[in-house]
Amino acid sequence: MKNLLIIILAALLYTIATGNTAAQEMGDKEKMKIFTNWIGRWEGEGSMQMGPGEPRKSKVDERVEAKLDGMVLLVEGVGKAQDASKQEIVVHHALAVLSYDKNTEQYKFRSYLKDGRSTDAWIxxxxENTFxxxxxxxxxxxxxxxxxxxxxxxxxxxxxxxSQDGNTWMKFFSMHLTKTE
Incomplete structure (x- = not known):
């Protein structure tokens, strides 16, 4: 009888534990649903101004994919422009991972650039549909x-x-994309 009670108790604890895990996972998926409209392929133009002179324009191809059953988004952006000889060159290539961290209860946005730099950004x-x-x-x-x-x-x-001081902001970048897929 004692062994049967231990087996029943163990089964009950297992059911509670796995039920909470499933509920937690569903809660995390719900947190990520706010980014659903990001998913797809986006194309358009970008413009960047770093100092005096004309802004540098580029054609932008942005792809956003849901991974791990929607728990993570993979964001990849490539900007291309023409150099002085009218040859198309990559002027920007970034990859980012967007997720919800249940331990800190915050969204995480880790980005990587083709030159080896990376950033742990806040997001x-x-x-509604603004970030x-x-x-x-x-x-x-x-x-x-x-x-x-x-x-x-x-x-x-x-x-x-x-912004150098966190109060006065200067625009240096703009991008307008249209969803193609």
Whole structure:
């Protein structure tokens, strides 16, 4: 009888534990659903101005894929422009991983550039289909990007700003994309 009671108790504890794990996973998936409209292929133009002169324009191809059953988004962006000889060159190539961290209860946005730099950025929803993400540049200032998605028009507009003091912001980047897939 004692062994039967132990088996029943063990089965009950297992059922509770696995039920909580499934509930937790569903909760994390719910947290990621706010980014569902990101998924797909986006194409358009970007513009970046780093100092005096004309902004540098590029054709942008952005791909966002859901991974691990929607628990993670993989974001890859490639910007191409023409050099002086009218040859198309890659001027920007980034890869980022977006997820929800249940331990800190925060979204994580880890980005990587083709030149070896990487950033642990913060990201937050700021409204329906609007987001902001950014990071600190040690000893220089702060960078933030604001994203506005229109799921009906299938557009993605993003603006990048820089601040040395965290109060006065200067626009240096803009991107307008249309969803193609």
């Amino acid at each position: 937050k929803p700021t409204g 902001q993400w950014g990071f600190d540049i040690p000893g220089r200032g702060k960078t933030r990007y604001s994203i506005v998605l229109d799921p009906v028009k299938k557009t993605w507009d993003e603006t990048g700003e820089f």
